[in-house]
Amino acid sequence: MRGGGAVRSGEALAVSQASRVSMQEVADRAGVALSSVSRVVSGHRDVSPVMRERVLRVVADLGYEPDILARSLRRGQTMTVGFVVGNIANPLLAEIALGAETRLREAGYAMLLANSMDDPALDSAHIRLFRQRRVDGLLLSLTDDRDPDLAAELARANVPAVLVDRDAARYPGVAAVLYDHASGGERATEALIELGHTHLALINGPPASRPARERASALRRVLRRHPEAAGLVRSGAFSAQHGESTMASLLAQDNEAVPTAVIAGSNQILVGVLRALRRANVIIPKDLSVVTCDDQPLSELFDPPLATISRQPHELGEVSAELLLEQLNGGPARSVVLPTSFRPTESCAPPRQPARRRRGGGG
Amino acid sequence: MRGGGAVRSGEALAVSQASRVSMQEVADRAGVALSSVSRVVSGHRDVSPVMRERVLRVVADLGYEPDILARSLRRGQTMTVGFVVGNIANPLLAEIALGAETRLREAGYAMLLANSMDDPALDSAHIRLFRQRRVDGLLLSLTDDRDPDLAAELARANVPAVLVDRDAARYPGVAAVLYDHASGGERATEALIELGHTHLALINGPPASRPARERASALRRVLRRHPEAAGLVRSGAFSAQHGESTMASLLAQDNEAVPTAVIAGSNQILVGVLRALRRANVIIPKDLSVVTCDDQPLSELFDPPLATISRQPHELGEVSAELLLEQLNGGPARSVVLPTSFRPTESCAPPRQPARRRRGGGG
DNA sequence: GTGAAAGCGCTAACAT
DNA sequence: ATGTTAGCGCTTTCAC
Numbered sequence: 132m133r134g135g136g137a138v139r140s141g142e143a144l145a146v147s148q149a150s151r152v153s154m155q156e157v158a159d160r161a162g163v164a165l166s167s168v169s170r171v172v173s174g175h176r177d178v179s180p181v182m183r184e185r186v187l188r189v190v191a192d193l194g195y196e197p198d199i200l201a202r203s204l205r206r207g208q209t210m211t212v213g214f215v216v217g218n219i220a221n222p223l224l225a226e227i228a229l230g231a232e233t234r235l236r237e238a239g240y241a242m243l244l245a246n247s248m249d250d251p252a253l254d255s256a257h258i259r260l261f262r263q264r265r266v267d268g269l270l271l272s273l274t275d276d277r278d279p280d281l282a283a284e285l286a287r288a289n290v291p292a293v294l295v296d297r298d299a300a301r302y303p304g305v306a307a308v309l310y311d312h313a314s315g316g317e318r319a320t321e322a323l324i325e326l327g328h329t330h331l332a333l334i335n336g337p338p339a340s341r342p343a344r345e346r347a348s349a350l351r352r353v354l355r356r357h358p359e360a361a362g363l364v365r366s367g368a369f370s371a372q373h374g375e376s377t378m379a380s381l382l383a384q385d386n387e388a389v390p391t392a393v394i395a396g397s398n399q400i401l402v403g404v405l406r407a408l409r410r411a412n413v414i415i416p417k418d419l420s421v422v423t424c425d426d427q428p429l430s431e432l433f434d435p436p437l438a439t440i441s442r443q444p445h446e447l448g449e450v451s452a453e454l455l456l457e458q459l460n461g462g463p464a465r466s467v468v469l470p471t472s473f474r475p476t477e478s479c480a481p482p483r484q485p486a487r488r489r490r491g492g493g494g
Numbered sequence: 495m496r497g498g499g500a501v502r503s504g505e506a507l508a509v510s511q512a513s514r515v516s517m518q519e520v521a522d523r524a525g526v527a528l529s530s531v532s533r534v535v536s537g538h539r540d541v542s543p544v545m546r547e548r549v550l551r552v553v554a555d556l557g558y559e560p561d562i563l564a565r566s567l568r569r570g571q572t573m574t575v576g577f578v579v580g581n582i583a584n585p586l587l588a589e590i591a592l593g594a595e596t597r598l599r600e601a602g603y604a605m606l607l608a609n610s611m612d613d614p615a616l617d618s619a620h621i622r623l624f625r626q627r628r629v630d631g632l633l634l635s636l637t638d639d640r641d642p643d644l645a646a647e648l649a650r651a652n653v654p655a656v657l658v659d660r661d662a663a664r665y666p667g668v669a670a671v672l673y674d675h676a677s678g679g680e681r682a683t684e685a686l687i688e689l690g691h692t693h694l695a696l697i698n699g700p701p702a703s704r705p706a707r708e709r710a711s712a713l714r715r716v717l718r719r720h721p722e723a724a725g726l727v728r729s730g731a732f733s734a735q736h737g738e739s740t741m742a743s744l745l746a747q748d749n750e751a752v753p754t755a756v757i758a759g760s761n762q763i764l765v766g767v768l769r770a771l772r773r774a775n776v777i778i779p780k781d782l783s784v785v786t787c788d789d790q791p792l793s794e795l796f797d798p799p800l801a802t803i804s805r806q807p808h809e810l811g812e813v814s815a816e817l818l819l820e821q822l823n824g825g826p827a828r829s830v831v832l833p834t835s836f837r838p839t840e841s842c843a844p845p846r847q848p849a850r851r852r853r854g855g856g857g
Numbered sequence: 858g859t860g861a862a863a864g865c866g867c868t869a870a871c872a873t
Numbered sequence: 874a875t876g877t878t879a880g881c882g883c884t885t886t887c888a889c
Contacts, residue, residue, distance in 0.1 A: 151652075153866060164876045169868060179874060194650070199626045200567050201866035204881050209563065211606075211627075218592065220808075225588040229581065232609055241627060243574075244607045246595055263562045264574075264604060287557070289514075371791075398791065405795045428734075428761065429792040432768045445583075516882060527860045532884060540858060564882035567865050 152195045161189040172197055203265070212455060213243045213261035214270040215254055221369075222398065223425050223444050224272060227295060230448020231270055238456050240267070249368070251275045251339075255284045262288040268455045273297050275339035291458030293451045298341045299466065306454045306464040308447055312342055315440040315471030316349030316394075319422050322438075322473065323392045324353070324360045327481045328420060331362035332390035334377045334400050336369045343369075343396060346424070346440075350394070363390070374403025382411050391482035392420035394440075398427050401437075416480035422473075435477035442471045515558045524552040535560055566628070575818060576606045576624035577633040578617055584732075585761065586788055586807050587635060590658060593811020594633055601819050603630070612731075614638045614702075618647045625651040631818045636660050638702035654821030656814045661704045662829065669817045669827040671810055675705055678803040678834030679712030679757075682785050685801075685836065686755045687716070687723045690844045691783060694725035695753035697740045697763050699732045706732075706759055709787070709803075713757070726753070737766025745774050754845035755783035757803075761790050764800075779843035785836075798840035805834045 154172070158165040163186065170178050171186040172195075189195070203209040212235055216224050232242045243261060247253040251274045258281070261269060269292040273281065276297040285292060285302055294307040323331060333350050336343035347364045354362050365381075367373035374395060381390055395401035401423045408419065415421050415435060422438045423430065430437040450467055458464055517535070521528040526549065533541050534549040535558075552558070566572040575598055579587050595605045606624060610616040614637045621644070624632060632655040636644065639660035648655060648665055657670040686694060696713050699706035710727045717725050728744075730736035737758060744753055758764035764786045771782065778784050778798060785801045786793065793800040813830055821827055 151866095155866080165866095166868080166877075167875060170875085173868075177874060182874075196622075196626050198628065198866050200563065200572065200628045201881090202868075204563050204567050204883090205866080205868045207881075214607075219582065219595070220585065220589045220592045222583070222585050222588070225585070226583045228607070229583045229609055232582070232607060233611075236608065241606050241608070241623065243604050244577075244591070244595060245599065245604070246592055248596075259559075260604065263559050265561065265563045402791050402795065405792075409795065427792060428765050429768075429790060429796070432765065432772065433792070433795075434797065514882095518882080528883085529861075529885080530859060533859085536884075542858060545858075561882050564865090565884075567867090568882080568884045570865075 152193045157189050157195050161186050208267050209265050210240050211266045212240050212268045213266040215245050215257045216272045217247055217249055226444035227448035230445040231452040234449045234452035247274055249274050251278045255280050258284045270451055293455045295451050304464055307466045308451045309468050310442050310471050311468050312345035313349045315473045316346045317353050318473035319440050320350050320353040322475050324357050328392040329360045330390040331392050333364045333394045335364050335366045335396040369397045369399050371399050371403035374400035375407045378404045378407035394422045398425050415478050420479040438476045438478045439474045515556045520552050520558050524549050571630050572628050573603050574629045575603050575631045576629040578608050578620045579635045580612055581609055589807035590811035593808040594815040597812045597815035610637055612637050614641045618644050621647045631822055633814055656818045658814050667827055670829045671814045672831050673805050673834050674831050675708035676712045678836045679709045680716050681836035682803050683713050683716040685838050687720050691755040692723045693753040694755050696727045696757045698727050698729045698759040732760045732762050734762050734766035737763035738770045741767045741770035758786045761788050778841050783842040801839045801841045802837045
């Protein structure tokens with residue numbers, strides 16, 4: 132059960148031996164210099180076929196594997212990327228992480244993952260730790276992209292970084308992949324207004340989060356174009372609790388003021404919204420039209436299926452990785468915008484008592 | 495934009511300087527030996543207060559940060575754990591990863607994440623890569639826990655490992671955290687039989703996966719105790735496609751043979767099952783009782799809410815990390831079993847035409 | 858308690 | 874084309 136060390140009789144025992152084989156041992160056994168082994172193993176070109184074969188045979192015999200740690204120290208690059216994520220249990224972020232990891236691995240990079248649990252201080256701490264581990268680059272889905280500490284922390288890291296749907300304004304020279312939340316959000320809002328809704332509500336995430344900010348401004352922009360409609364934004368956590376309590380309080384208002392259409396600002400918020408609606412026996416879409424953000428496996432199977440402002444998180448992950456790789460290969464820090472779309476369904480219908488409507492509804 | 499190197503005039507420029515500060519520089523600046531700085535930074539005890547203060551002041555002035563890479567090479571441990579996961583986009587695995595990462599980080603470990611995309615060859619490849627990166631331990635949620643290549647690969651790694659709800663039979667000395675799928679599965683099956691169902695179906699994952707195997711054997715065990723009931727198991731991928739095509743083919747049978755109750759073996763399979771049911775206009779639970787495995791955010795909000803065989807994935811992640819840490823601290827490889835439970839809901843009801851029933855149904 | 862020195866496993870000059 | 878050598882930044886004997 133102990134490692135090697137006691138066993139000395141006879142020759143090396145080949146593959147199944149537990150102890151790690153060093154490059155020096157390979158060199159000794161092959162009767163060549165350490166550096167020659169290095170050249171063969173690292174795939175250098177100035178190596179004779181004879182040398183190559185001779186070394187590779189011993190490598191196979193001894194089951195030698197390069198020590199990436201030592202290589203990293205010497206080369207000054209770790210072939211490792213750090214991904215700071217709010218919470219990997221968020222299916223959206225998990226999908227992004229999958230896309231990113233897949234692409235990075237193709238390029239030979241490994242991915243360190245750290246969850247910040249919606250705590251900006253942890254975001255900073257993770258960046259610091261990753262820096263000490265000498266990661267070659269960072270993928271950042273930050274809790275608060277306006278945190279000044281973070282900008283300093285990031286600058287110190289002095290490695291390429293890509294912001295994942297976060298505002299790059301405070302981080303000069305840092306790349307970003309951004310969703311065009313505006314287009315999907317505007318289309319959704321306009322669709323609701325066209326159905327005759329004049330009382331809209333967006334139960335939103337926190338203003339620290341770019342997606343929440345963008346969705347709020349999209350709503351407001353559309354409302355400015357439509358004086359016949361009014362809307363309100365309720366900011367809060369990306370949580371079911373925020374969704375539930377906010378929806379409940381909206382329903383508890385005077386009948387006149389109760390919104391006839393609601394947009395849930397995330398999948399967790401949606402869960403809370405639906406709980407509140409069920410408890411109040413509110414029927415979708417008869418009593419209330421509902422739109423949600425981001426696809427969820429079961430939402431298509433609801434009765435009615437839920438209208439969704441959707442995006443492609445896997446693609447976001449891939450593109451994030453791509454932008455990081457470009458920088459790691461010496462390229463500039465580019466930024467990219469990805470589209471969002473609106474998929475209307477029967478969860479949106481004309482309001483029951485259209486207050487002050489202009490156009491007559493069809494069918 | 496270039497790194498440091500040209501700047502030589504005057505003193506070091508303190509914190510905001512981009513270039514990395516080495517321990518040697520700290521030692522020079524403080525006028526002490528390199529080894530003394532190391533002792534202070536590593537928190538050794540045999541250090542005088544004077545020395546400690548003197549060094550820490552320079553550390554702060556220069557913004558020195560230890561290089562974990564170099565430390566790892568010297569100490570022979572990287573404070574890094576590798577997590578091989580089928581697909582982090584699976585919410586169950588994401589929750590597990592979150593629990594594990596949180597616990598590992600508390601203990602000072604970072605987590606490398608690699609997705610195997612249900613490809614056993616990638617599982618092996620990841621283990622090999624993690625080994626070359628000299629991770630201190632492994633967390634493994636394998637595609638196929640009966641793969642012989644993998645056992646060899648794992649043995650070569652020669653580091654502590656914990657199997658995450660995978661069978662440890664082939665991996666001597668490897669710890670495991672296992673769900674007791676049997677108890678939840680048996681309770682669910684028995685509940686269905688008590689409702690009067692005699693035609694059960696389990697649309698299951700692949701036999702390569704322990705959870706799928708355990709659920710199948712739980713079903714069969716219960717059926718053996720209940721000669722009045724029959725059931726069938728349809729193995730396949732953990733995919734919506736498998737769920738949909740299998741459910742559709744079950745519905746297409748002679749009326750007599752169509753199951754009156756179905757258990758979906760995963761959240762993806764559930765999606766497919768529900769699609770098939772919707773297309774066939776099958777009403778739950780009037781035409782068919784439905785049970786699913788693993789909680790999903792929206793399943794409670796279905797009408798009716800879906801009966802669920804559930805487990806605590808976050809806890810699984812924490813316990814996995816805990817078992818790994820025990821080994822990393824020199825302890826033995828323990829294994830732990832966690833419970834599963836069955837939450838019945840109105841998605842389960844007596845069958846419409848109870849073929850050959852004994853007991854009369856209530857209410 | 859502190860300093861000097863060896864070396865973790867590897868790569869990349871630099872020689873030849 | 875191959876060998877020799879000097880480190881990457883750190884920890885840890887070993888002397889004193």
